[in-house]
Amino acid sequence: MNPLLIIMLILLVVSGVGLVIFILLHSGKGTGISDMIASSMYSTQTGTSIIEKNLDRITIICAVVFLLSLIVLMVIYPHGTIAR
Template identity: 35%
Template structure:
């Protein structure tokens, strides 16, 4: 169970970095590299940006849930963890 949560955590971390970099910021961001820059400036927020926001929020929620679950498993598994020096 712990290994599966750790794998999901790594995958969601990498995807979060990618999706956050794809967001259009004040300067255009990396999303303008894929052709969204001109249309997004003319029409405000496009459907692609809205979907990108939704996916990023969903990934963030999965990421937070994995962190909480791993912490709970580590706390209640009976393993004391590293001993302080």
């Protein structure tokens, strides 16, 4: 296997797992996993707290890394070109 392929696959898997985890940490309509884990850290105001803003940023970064690694894999290794 090519080292570039291995690196891109690792990036794809790690960013995909991170994306799932960080999306699950987002609070929905007041009750979410993030509220259950650290309910005392969140404010009860209507605005977004600093922790939720950082969670949004990390989620966006994971999504961008996931999409970029997926696009790079699609361009460099089209369907059927990776030998087993």
